[in-house]
Amino acid sequence: MRVCVVGSGGREHALAEVLGRTAEVVVTPGNAAIPGSRSVPPEEIDADLFVVGPEAPLVDGLADRLRAAGRLAFGPGADGARLEGSKAWMKDLLAAAAVPTARYGSFTEEAAALGFLRTLPGPWVVKTDGLAAGKGVLVTGRLDEAEDDVRAKLAGESFGDAGRTVVIEEGLSGPELSVLAVCDGRRAVPLAPAQDFKRVGDDDTGPNTGGMGAYSPVPFAGAAVVGTVMDTFVEPTLAELRRRGIDYRGVLYAGLMLTPDGPRLLEYNVRFGDPEAQVVLPRLTSDLAELLAAAAGGDLRRAPGPAFGDDACVTVVLASEGYPGKLRRGDVIEGLDAATALGATVFAAGVARDGDGRLVTAGGRVPAVTGTGATVAAARRHAYAAAGCVSWPGMHFRSDIARNVSEEARTA
Numbered sequence: 001m002r003v004c005v006v007g008s009g010g011r012e013h014a015l016a017e018v019l020g021r022t023a024e025v026v027v028t029p030g031n032a033a034i035p036g037s038r039s040v041p042p043e044e045i046d047a048d049l050f051v052v053g054p055e056a057p058l059v060d061g062l063a064d065r066l067r068a069a070g071r072l073a074f075g076p077g078a079d080g081a082r083l084e085g086s087k088a089w090m091k092d093l094l095a096a097a098a099v100p101t102a103r104y105g106s107f108t109e110e111a112a113a114l115g116f117l118r119t120l121p122g123p124w125v126v127k128t129d130g131l132a133a134g135k136g137v138l139v140t141g142r143l144d145e146a147e148d149d150v151r152a153k154l155a156g157e158s159f160g161d162a163g164r165t166v167v168i169e170e171g172l173s174g175p176e177l178s179v180l181a182v183c184d185g186r187r188a189v190p191l192a193p194a195q196d197f198k199r200v201g202d203d204d205t206g207p208n209t210g211g212m213g214a215y216s217p218v219p220f221a222g223a224a225v226v227g228t229v230m231d232t233f234v235e236p237t238l239a240e241l242r243r244r245g246i247d248y249r250g251v252l253y254a255g256l257m258l259t260p261d262g263p264r265l266l267e268y269n270v271r272f273g274d275p276e277a278q279v280v281l282p283r284l285t286s287d288l289a290e291l292l293a294a295a296a297g298g299d300l301r302r303a304p305g306p307a308f309g310d311d312a313c314v315t316v317v318l319a320s321e322g323y324p325g326k327l328r329r330g331d332v333i334e335g336l337d338a339a340t341a342l343g344a345t346v347f348a349a350g351v352a353r354d355g356d357g358r359l360v361t362a363g364g365r366v367p368a369v370t371g372t373g374a375t376v377a378a379a380r381r382h383a384y385a386a387a388g389c390v391s392w393p394g395m396h397f398r399s400d401i402a403r404n405v406s407e408e409a410r411t412a
């Protein structure tokens with residue numbers, strides 16, 4: 001099978017690597033460090049299966065255009081991708097499907113938004129309705145900060161048009177969990193759960209980012225928790241999508257918080273997570289290309305269900321100076337070979353070649369370094385040993401990814 005992966009980040013690198021175990025893979029546009037990268041529009045590439053990595057082209061209807069051209073595409077159409085493209089639409093759909101989620105209101109008018117905000121006890125959560133690369137969410141214990149954020153978002157100052165509608169939510173607390181399900185429009189199968197780390201700083205400090213690290217498996221998320229997530233969140237959502245005439249073929253990624261009152265849905269993403277893909281996909285022992293082709297074809301029963309090995313994975317994202325704010329670019333990246341020599345896998349995102357052919361930084365999140373081990377703790381040591389080989393001026397990363405997972409803990 002020949003598979004075309006669309007995208008240019010670490011997630012697409014992980015997809016390409018794992019699909020490449022059983023398929024021939026081309027990546028568009030890819031990047032300077034992903035083998036098989038080609039700067040050709042996907043519509044012009046000849047492949048048996050297209051796997052669309054990022055949310056923006058899905059929201060923009062790339063999967064629809066590929067299907068209209070008779071191609072087999074894994075990824076929802078623009079209709080289903082609204083789950084991620086509009087948080088207000090997503091929250092309304094959750095209400096229709098009776099999926100447990102935080103109490104919320106969506107607003108375009110400042111006075112109404114501030115009025116609702118002040119009825120909530122706090123902490124306060126203010127989200128852009130539209131896409132904001134994972135950075136459009138403010139969670140704060142200060143009402144004045146939440147009010148300022150509502151004003152800046154609605155005025156289009158902080159996130160442009162994506163923020164002209166805001167979703168305001170009650171703040172929940174508890175451990176977070178990502179469960180990614182592969183869907184064929186009717187059926188869904190879960191992948192191994194992961195936990196990701198969204199804030200830029202250790203101990204969950206600083207602003208939200210696209211994701212600074214992740215690990216899988218998650219000791220507190222065994223088969224029973226995954227079963228609950230499928231029954232309470234994924235299946236009712238797929239059924240509601242179908243009721244609305246939406247044939248959802250792709251990843252439905254449930255971002256959950258396990259609160260004292262039970263699991264609550266924080267967000268849906270409509271694609272593999274980044275960096276969750278960098279820890280979940282390498283653990284697969286079954287054939288990813290076959291699974292995604294079956295889902296794209298509308299019948300998951302044609303492929304064996306996903307199977308995972310016992311080894312754990314931890315990934316640490318190495319970021320450029322200034323990320324997630326104003327970035328510095330063009331610094332020469334040293335030490336990637338030393339990291340891979342330790343047996344870690346480097347998934348490259350914001351990289352380019354300079355005039356001398358050297359790999360340089362070209363984005364906020366640069367490589368994600370994935371370590372493996374018999375336990376999460378062992379995988380963590382492996383990932384950090386490898387990350388310690390890599391450097392460039394201003395590079396920063398979190399030092400606490402998977403730190404709180406105990407030495408012995410393991411749950412597949």
Ligand code: AMP
Nearest residue numbers: 102125137139169170171172255266267
């Ligand atoms: P989202 O993009 O909606 O997943 O939000 C990004 C991050 O903000 C989540 O991973 C949580 O850490 C945090 N968050 C989102 N919604 C809430 C909420 N209602 N209560 C507390 N934290 C939240």
